[in-house]
Amino acid sequence: MKTDRKNIDRRSFLKYMGAGAALVAAGCVRSNKNDDISTTGGTGAGEGEMTYRTNPKxxxxxxxxxxxxxxxxxxxGAEPGQAAEIDQESVNELVDYALEHGVNYFDTSPAYCQGKSEGSMGIALSRHPRDSYYIxxxxxxxxxxxxxxxxxxxxxxxxxKELKTDYIDYMLLHAIGMGGMESYNGRYVDNGILDFLAAERDAGRIKNLGFSYHGDIAVFDHLLSMHDKYKWDFVQIQLNYVDWLHAKxxxxxxxxxxxxYNGLKKRNIPAVIMEPLLGGRLASVNNHIAAGMKQRRPDDSIASWAFRFAxxxxxxxxxxxxMTYMDHLKDNLRTYSPLEPLTDSELEFLETTAKEILSYPTVACNDCKYCMPCPYGLDIPGILTHYNKCVNEGNVPSGKNDPDYAKAxxxxxxxxxxxxxxxxQANHCIACGKCKPHCPQAIDIPAQMARIDAFVESLKQDTLA
Ligand code: SF4
Ligand code: SF4
Incomplete structure (x- = not known):
């Protein structure tokens, strides 16, 4: 029965949390091998030391x-469709603050920030000792x-070169699963690149080799079945309190x-978590849900619930x-300095919350920007994010009978x-379809643009009438 299964899931989830309870002092970044996963102490959220986990290898x-x-x-100042310039001064400031407060893992890609993330992180990180952070x-x-x-x-x-380093601490095959086995074979197997990366690991220029997973589960299962051969050091997966049991x-x-997660746990492969906020949707939940969270933990942010879960x-x-802004960084530091694991009752509360979130008609955009740039200048994630925000805040009018119609x-x-x-805005979409294959959430972007445009036009017509 579904309910029983979920009760068992919750129990096994609690068991995972409890197993990491041994306390050790953190401090330096490198340590002896074979330590168990460990947690630092602290006097309360935001007042103690950052929680650290130990890579068993x-x-x-x-x-x-x-x-x-x-x-x-x-x-x-960027033109529509053009890549914006990175604000390097702000990046340097964020990186300095993060390192100073115990953050030591920085995750980038040649694809991020329209090709500019690695170069920017290379500049910011190379101002610090190379052994004080992991790339x-x-x-x-x-x-x-x-x-x-x-x-x-x-x-x-x-x-x-961009990262100004001669080794990579954590190297990933990026987004395996998108495009299924055909894409995986073309990108990494037929050209011998997976074997090349494994050889780079043997040579010490890659310290840990893993992959990030989106999409076709057959590829995930296949790669795990190859664990004996490739000895994955880590795997990056999407995990949050909605996707835990309701991803479909x-x-x-x-x-x-x-x-x-259980597939990795069974093989003792460390999990790196992406999308803990489901692309920001769990930081900006419906007002009614936010009120319930505030009632339970008045001093904590909405996002902190999702981070504690992950x-x-x-x-x-x-x-x-x-973390684009200092406020995000500071809030996350409060949540994880140290991490206070969820209680049984909080886990139950989040499972109820997940179901409630799914009952609101938001679009599953996680603001990854893989669909960008649109050749016609649309800000696709901006449009979808605004729509989702309005749904959550009760500002998508449901019809003229809605008592709050005019205000919404x-x-x-x-x-x-x-x-x-x-x-x-959405009215500039010509439905060329160029964005659609790039969306890992399989959103029918042209259809959503048309739907939102029709909705906006209906509101405007009514305004003019
Ligand atoms: S379908 Fe619309 S949003 Fe997508 S790339 Fe074409 S014009 Fe841009
Ligand atoms: S529409 Fe899809 S690809 Fe574009 S930002 Fe949203 S989730 Fe990412």
Missing amino acids: TGDKVSILGYGCMRLPTLP ATKLSNFAPQTWSRDKSIAMYHNSL EVNPRNTDAEYL GSPDGVLTVLSG KRAFLVGYDRAVPRLR
Whole structure:
């Protein structure tokens, strides 16, 4: 029975949390090998030391908060469809603050920030001793024209150059599963690149080799079945309190995080967590849900619930958060300094919350920006994020009988113009379809643009009438 299964799941989840309870002092980044996963002490959330987890192979003490470098701050002024310049001064400031407060894992990719993330992180991190942080990057050879052995190896060498380093601590095959087995074979097997990366690990230029997973579960299962051969040092998966048991309700192509996590746990492969906030959706929940969270823990942010969920299982090495602003970083530091694992009753509360979140008609956009740039200048994630925010805040008017119709209509339209410049709004979509294959959430973007545009037009017509 489904309910029984979920009760058992919850018990096994609690067991994972309890197993990591041994306390050790953290402090230095490198440590002896074979330490158990460990947790630092502290006097209360935000007042103690960062929680660290130990990589069983290398002994790396990795901060439970990992810095995701997909959404670095940018300077204003980019033209529609053009890549914005990274605000390097702000990146340096964020990196300095993060390191100073115990964050030591930085996750980037040649694909992030429209190709500018690695270079920016190279500048920021190389101002610090190389052994004070771990760099994770990826072989992001998505486009078939980059699948050749030469181009893939050139991409890897360029990562080393951009990051100003001669070794990578955590190297990933990027987003395996997107495009199924055909894409995986083309990107990594037929061209010998997986064997090349394994040889680089043997040579010490890659310290840990793993993969990040989105999409076709057959590829995930296949790679785990190859664990004896490739000895995966870590695997990056999407895990949050909605995806734990309800991933298919978010996106029918996704797989429950419980299955992914347990597959790794069984093989003792550390899990790196991405999307702990489901692309920001769990930081900006419906007002009614937010009120329930505030009632339970008045001093904690809404996002902290999701971060505590993602960090609680003891097989988790680090939880990535794309922190664009200092406020995000400080809030996450409060949550993880130290991590306070969820109680049984809080887990039950989050399972109820997950079901409630799914009952609201938001679009499953996680703001990854893989669909960008749109050749016609649309800010696709900006449009979808605004729509989701309005749903959560009760500002998507449901019809003229809605008692708050006028207020909600105004909030939606005024907010839309503020959030997305007019030239980048949904009415400029020509349904060319170029964005659609890039969306890991399988969102029918042109259809969503048409739907939102029709909705906006209906509100405007009504305004004019
Ligand atoms: S379908 Fe619309 S949103 Fe997508 S790339 Fe084409 S114009 Fe841009
Ligand atoms: S529409 Fe899809 S690809 Fe674009 S930002 Fe949202 S989730 Fe990412």
